[in-house]
Amino acid sequence: xxxxxxxxxxxxxxxxxxxxxxxxxxxxxxxxxxxxxxxxxxxxxxxxxxxxxxxxxxxxxxxxxxxxxxxxxxxxxxxxxxxxxxxxxxxxxxxxxxxxxxxxxxxxxxxxxxxxxxxxxxxxxxxxxxxxxxxxxxxxxxxxxxxxxxxxxxxxxxxxxxxxxxxxxxxxxxxxxxxxxxxxxxxxxxxxxxxxxxxxxxxxxxxxxxxxxxxxxxxxxxxxxxxxxxxxxxxxxxxxxxxxxxxxxxxxxxxxxxxxxxxxx
Amino acid sequence: xxxxxxxxxxxxxxxxxxxxxxxxxxxxxxxxxxxxxxxxxxxxxxxxxxxxxxxxxxxxxxxxxxxxxxxxxxxxxxxxxxxxxxxxxxxxxxxxxxxxxxxxxxxxxxxxxxxxxxxxxxxxxxxxxxxxxxxxxxxxxxxxxxxxxxxxxxxxxxxxxxxxxxxxxxxxxxxxxxxxxxxxxxxxxxxxxxxxxxxxxxxxxxxxxxxxxxxxxxxxxxxxxxxxxxxxxxxxxxxxxxxxxxxxxxxxxxxxxxxxxxxxx
Amino acid sequence: xxxxxxxxxxxxxxxxxxxxxxxxxxxxxxxxxxxxxxxxxxxxxxxxxxxxxxxxxxxxxxxxxxxxxxxxxxxxxxxxxxxxxxxxxxxxxxxxxxxxxxxxxxxxxxxxxxxxxxxxxxxxxxxxxxxxxxxxxxxxxxxxxxxxxxxxxxxxxxxxxxxxxxxxxxxxxxxxxxxxxxxxxxxxxxxxxxxxxxxxxxxxxxxxxxxxxxxxxxxxxxxxxxxxxxxxxxxxxxxxxxxxxxxxxxxxxxxxxxxxxxxxx
Numbered sequence: 001x002x003x004x005x006x007x008x009x010x011x012x013x014x015x016x017x018x019x020x021x022x023x024x025x026x027x028x029x030x031x032x033x034x035x036x037x038x039x040x041x042x043x044x045x046x047x048x049x050x051x052x053x054x055x056x057x058x059x060x061x062x063x064x065x066x067x068x069x070x071x072x073x074x075x076x077x078x079x080x081x082x083x084x085x086x087x088x089x090x091x092x093x094x095x096x097x098x099x100x101x102x103x104x105x106x107x108x109x110x111x112x113x114x115x116x117x118x119x120x121x122x123x124x125x126x127x128x129x130x131x132x133x134x135x136x137x138x139x140x141x142x143x144x145x146x147x148x149x150x151x152x153x154x155x156x157x158x159x160x161x162x163x164x165x166x167x168x169x170x171x172x173x174x175x176x177x178x179x180x181x182x183x184x185x186x187x188x189x190x191x192x193x194x195x196x197x198x199x200x201x202x203x204x205x206x207x208x209x210x211x212x213x214x215x216x217x218x219x220x221x222x223x224x225x226x227x228x229x230x231x232x233x234x235x236x237x238x239x240x241x242x243x244x245x246x247x248x249x250x251x252x253x254x255x256x257x258x259x260x261x262x263x264x265x
Numbered sequence: 266x267x268x269x270x271x272x273x274x275x276x277x278x279x280x281x282x283x284x285x286x287x288x289x290x291x292x293x294x295x296x297x298x299x300x301x302x303x304x305x306x307x308x309x310x311x312x313x314x315x316x317x318x319x320x321x322x323x324x325x326x327x328x329x330x331x332x333x334x335x336x337x338x339x340x341x342x343x344x345x346x347x348x349x350x351x352x353x354x355x356x357x358x359x360x361x362x363x364x365x366x367x368x369x370x371x372x373x374x375x376x377x378x379x380x381x382x383x384x385x386x387x388x389x390x391x392x393x394x395x396x397x398x399x400x401x402x403x404x405x406x407x408x409x410x411x412x413x414x415x416x417x418x419x420x421x422x423x424x425x426x427x428x429x430x431x432x433x434x435x436x437x438x439x440x441x442x443x444x445x446x447x448x449x450x451x452x453x454x455x456x457x458x459x460x461x462x463x464x465x466x467x468x469x470x471x472x473x474x475x476x477x478x479x480x481x482x483x484x485x486x487x488x489x490x491x492x493x494x495x496x497x498x499x500x501x502x503x504x505x506x507x508x509x510x511x512x513x514x515x516x517x518x519x520x521x522x523x524x525x526x527x528x529x530x
Numbered sequence: 531x532x533x534x535x536x537x538x539x540x541x542x543x544x545x546x547x548x549x550x551x552x553x554x555x556x557x558x559x560x561x562x563x564x565x566x567x568x569x570x571x572x573x574x575x576x577x578x579x580x581x582x583x584x585x586x587x588x589x590x591x592x593x594x595x596x597x598x599x600x601x602x603x604x605x606x607x608x609x610x611x612x613x614x615x616x617x618x619x620x621x622x623x624x625x626x627x628x629x630x631x632x633x634x635x636x637x638x639x640x641x642x643x644x645x646x647x648x649x650x651x652x653x654x655x656x657x658x659x660x661x662x663x664x665x666x667x668x669x670x671x672x673x674x675x676x677x678x679x680x681x682x683x684x685x686x687x688x689x690x691x692x693x694x695x696x697x698x699x700x701x702x703x704x705x706x707x708x709x710x711x712x713x714x715x716x717x718x719x720x721x722x723x724x725x726x727x728x729x730x731x732x733x734x735x736x737x738x739x740x741x742x743x744x745x746x747x748x749x750x751x752x753x754x755x756x757x758x759x760x761x762x763x764x765x766x767x768x769x770x771x772x773x774x775x776x777x778x779x780x781x782x783x784x785x786x787x788x789x790x791x792x793x794x795x
Contacts, residue, residue: 017665024289024554025296025308031555031719036765041719042625042665043555046598052629056664068311095307099317134321135282135307187512189296189306231763233496234509235301244764247717289554290561290573333576360572364582399586400547400572452777454561454571498761499774500566 001259002176005251007202007216012038016058016204018197019043019082021050021075023065023094026190030061033194036246037220039201047074054081059204061197062113064105065094065136072105079112088114088203088210091158092196097125097133110156115203115214117161117196120145127152138164150175150264159210161199163192167218169211172264176215179258180222185242187235195221198246219257224249226256266524267441270516272467272481277303281323281469283462284308284347286315286340288330288359291455295326298459301511302485304466312339319346324469326462327378329370330359330401337370344377353379353468353475356423357461362390362398375421380468380479382426382461385410392417403429415440415529424475426464428457432483434476437529441480444523445487450507452500460486463511484522489514491521531789532706535781537732537746542568546588546734548727549573549612551580551605553595553624556720560591563724566776567750569731577604584611589734591727592643594635595624595666602635609642618644618733618740621688622726627655627663640686645733645744647691647726650675657682668694680705680794689740691729693722697748699741702794706745709788710752715772717765725751728776749787754779756786 018034020027020043027043034041042057044050047070054060060082062075082089091113093106103125110116110126118126121138127148146168149160154172162168167178185191199217206213224245231245232238283299285292285308292308299306307322309315312335319325325347327340347354356378358371368390375381375391383391386403392413411433414425419437427433432443450456464482471478489510496510497503548564550557550573557573564571572587574580577600584590590612592605612619621643623636633655640646640656648656651668657678676698679690684702692698697708715721729747736743754775761775762768 019665023308024310025292027555028293028558028719032765032769035717035719040665040667042628043553043596045554045596045601046631049598049629049631052631053665056628066308066310068314071310098307098321099314101311101314101317135284135305135318137305187300188508189293189300233506234512235297236505236508236512239297239508240505240766240770241763243718243766243769247764247766288573289575290557293558331573331575333579336575363572363586364579366576366579366582400549400570400583402570452565453773454558454565498771499777500562501770501773501777504562504773505770 001261002212002216004216004219004254004257007206007213008220010205011201014205015040016201017042017056018059018061018200018204019050019053019057020061021071021078022061022063025065026193029190029194030197032243033246034197034201036243037198037201047077050074050078051081054078054085057087059087059200060089061200062089062109063092063094063193063196064102065193067105075109079109083112088207090115090117090196090200090203092193093118093122093126095133095136096122098135113158114210115159115161115199117163117199119163119192123149123152123160123162159214161214161218163195169215169218170264171211174211174261175264176211176259176261178215178218178222180219180226180256182225182229184229184232184235184238185225188239215259219259220249223253223256266526267477267481269481269484269519269522272471272478273485275470276466279470280305281466282307282321283324283326283465283469284315284318284322285326286336286343287326287328290330291458294455294459295462297508298511299462299466301508302463302466312342315339315343316346319343319350322352324352324465325354326465327354327374328357328359328458328461329367330458332370340374344374348377353465353472355380355382355461355465355468357458358383358387358391360398360401361387363400378423379475380424380426380464382428382464384428384457388414388417388425388427424479426479426483428460434480434483435529436476439476439526440529441524441526443480443483443487445484445521446490447494449494449497449500449503450490453504480524484524485514488518488521531791532742532746534746534749534784534787537736537743538750540735541731544735545570546731547572547586548589548591548730548734549580549583549587550591551601551608552591552593555595556723559720559724560727562773563776564727564731566773567728567731577607580604580608581611584608584615587617589617589730590619591730592619592639593622593624593723593726594632595723597635605639609639613642618730618737620645620647620726620730620733622723623648623652623656625663625666626652628665643688644740645689645691645729647693647729649693649722653679653682653690653692689744691744691748693725699745699748700794701741704741704791705794706741706789706791708745708748708752710749710756710786712755712759714759714762714765714768715755718769745789749789750779753783753786
């Protein structure tokens with residue numbers, strides 16, 4: 001359905017430079033996930049610096065996990081430069097819905113985003129559906145999140161990725177479902193953040209078909225999680241094994257891909 | 266003596282939301298330790314955000330390991346909200362005694378704290394005994410730290426935890442000693458910070474008997490360290506094994522508990 | 531050639547206090563690398579605090595990986611105190627050359643530095659040779675970086691360390707080449723930062739012969755990397771094994787040292 005191999009190969013060949021303005025909790029995880037994938041991360045906490053770096057970067061990753069006034073301004077300013085450079089901008093709205101501050105920050109940044117990746121609660125919050133996020137965790141809900149995501153994609157013009165047991169990727173017209181991954185991935189901090197960074201790397205080198213690039217990225221990420229589980233005795237050893245799995249990923253591993261897709265309702 | 270199992274079970278059942286305002290060194294470790302324990306961490310570097318989050322959080326953790334002017338103000342403001350919410354506030358006075366700035370910050374925050382957990386040097390500094398901290402490490406001293414801690418508990422109205430080879434937990438009237446743990450735990454960064462975060466989780470769901478909750482938390486933490494040592498070839502593999510041990514902890518493991526207690530002198 | 535054992539033994543005996551003003555990406559790695567080596571790290575994000583801490587520290591480590599306006603001012607102010615204390619100041623100019631902001635920050639700090647450790651692109655940027663850094667990675671170049679480094683050492687009065695497949699350490703008159711290490715070390719984030727921190731620890735206790743101390747540090751670090759590779763299935767397990775190797779390092783391991791040296795051209 002999607003030639004995942006070619007998307008990963010492009011990352012490894014081109015080693016795209018992914019500029020991060022991100023949270024202080026998982027910043028190291030994101031750097032390592034990208035290096036293991038084959039991309040080149042650079043992180044900045046300074047507006048002057050990140051505006052400059054955006055001019056040579058291949059994608060911009062915005063993650064609001066510990067956003068404050070300074071960083072939000074940095075994100076907006078740098079996103080404008082990135083837009084002028086025509087590079088993809090990936091937004092991870094961590095904790096949107098848990099506080100009005102985060103919801104507003106995410107909505108403010110949404111207009112710059114090529115891709116928005118969140119859990120169901122965060123995507124619901126961006127869609128104006130409240131009360132589905134507790135801290136940075138999504139609360140299970142009976143809302144049909146896929147319809148919400150399709151609608152948000154059409155309204156925003158962004159690719160929407162809803163991560164979960166099944167990842168749902170939509171541009172409002174077309175969708176993909178990726179069923180790879182393992183529950184162990186939810187037992188460590190940083191899985192969602194790393195997935196967004198990896199999507200940024202795939203998007204950076206496949207800018208003409210962003211939805212396929214994101215679906216390939218989530219598939220790669222999920223399969224690596226499955227591989228890592230086999231070498232893990234718990235969340236700590238899983239995390240080390242996960243970086244190994246990202247780095248040691250072979251084209252053949254995509255045979256485990258569980259992707260479905262179709263047209264949105 | 267303490268029904269440790271029931272305290273841990275409550276954490277795992279209720280998955281309390283633990284709001285962190287903490288240092289940038291070990292913030293990821295604290296997030297992972299809490300997820301492995303069964304709690305839900307959320308970190309904030311923004312005053313507006315953390316005041317809001319405090320209204321839905323089950324405990325507030327303040328760690329001054331890299332505190333500065335902005336963060337200290339954020340801590341004070343958020344602590345006031347947390348007090349109004351009647352949720353436990355746990356203070357880790359990292360490096361108190363090593364600089365007047367840290368000592369003053371810790372003393373400023375002490376009045377909001379339900380629980381204060383530090384090493385001997387830090388607790389001595391908060392008690393007005395100087396010169397016992399070098400960087401973030403306690404210097405061995407002949408001072409009877411248990412008497413100092415009892416006195417600080419009575420004066421402050423907080424539970425005081427002095428971590429070390431034997432952890433000492435006191436409210437000034439009653440004390441517990443926990444002898445679990447392993448020297449390997451001092452060979453990685455973040456052990457003390459993670460212990461404080463785990464105490465916050467236990468306190469969050471056992472707010473009516475904080476001293477027992479803290480003793481149970483330190484026991485859980487120490488036994489997990491002992492388990493992890495058996496699967497470690499050094500500090501790096503220990504750290505991964507430690508997260509595994511926190512996550513894989515079974516009720517039966519509390520059979521290894523080494524808790525003593527009694528009335529303070 | 532260099533009595534590496536004695537330099538490491540001094541670190542382990544004296545446990546020097548290494549004050550860090552560093553980036554938020556690898557700050558935890560630097561703390562752990564130093565603890566495993568036998569030194570005592572302390573990190574500060576506050577000017578008032580770090581000025582005070584500099585008065586009891588044994589070395590100051592400045593790393594500009596996520597520097598911004600506040601932190602740059604903190605670094606300059608604290609460096610002045612460190613100079614008055616006559617403790618070594620180690621500068622890691624992460625990303626110099628990738629943005630004018632970083633290049634200028636590094637040049638601003640260079641005048642305080644006893645030791646500057648960067649990759650070839652960063653050292654070239656500090657020498658006024660542009661266009662050799664992309665993000666935080668050095669771009670291969672035909673420039674003879676050793677000549678550039680010798681010249682920078684003479685001009686700045688600092689020891690210059692160019693890290694790479696072969697590490698080159700020079701004071702402009704004398705040089706050492708260290709060929710230890712493994713390509714796996716470039717597959718994780720933080721290797722360069724940790725190496726700088728370890729150099730700071732060795733420099734702290736061997737202040738009278740900084741160039742030998744740095745060569746010994748890079749040798750220790752490289753050999754530990756070689757040892758860790760044998761216990762690694764990829765970058766994630768390598769990282770854990772690397773901390774083990776730093777901590778478990780025995781004097782005999784220096785038999786694997788590959789150091790050459792001589793007079794600069």
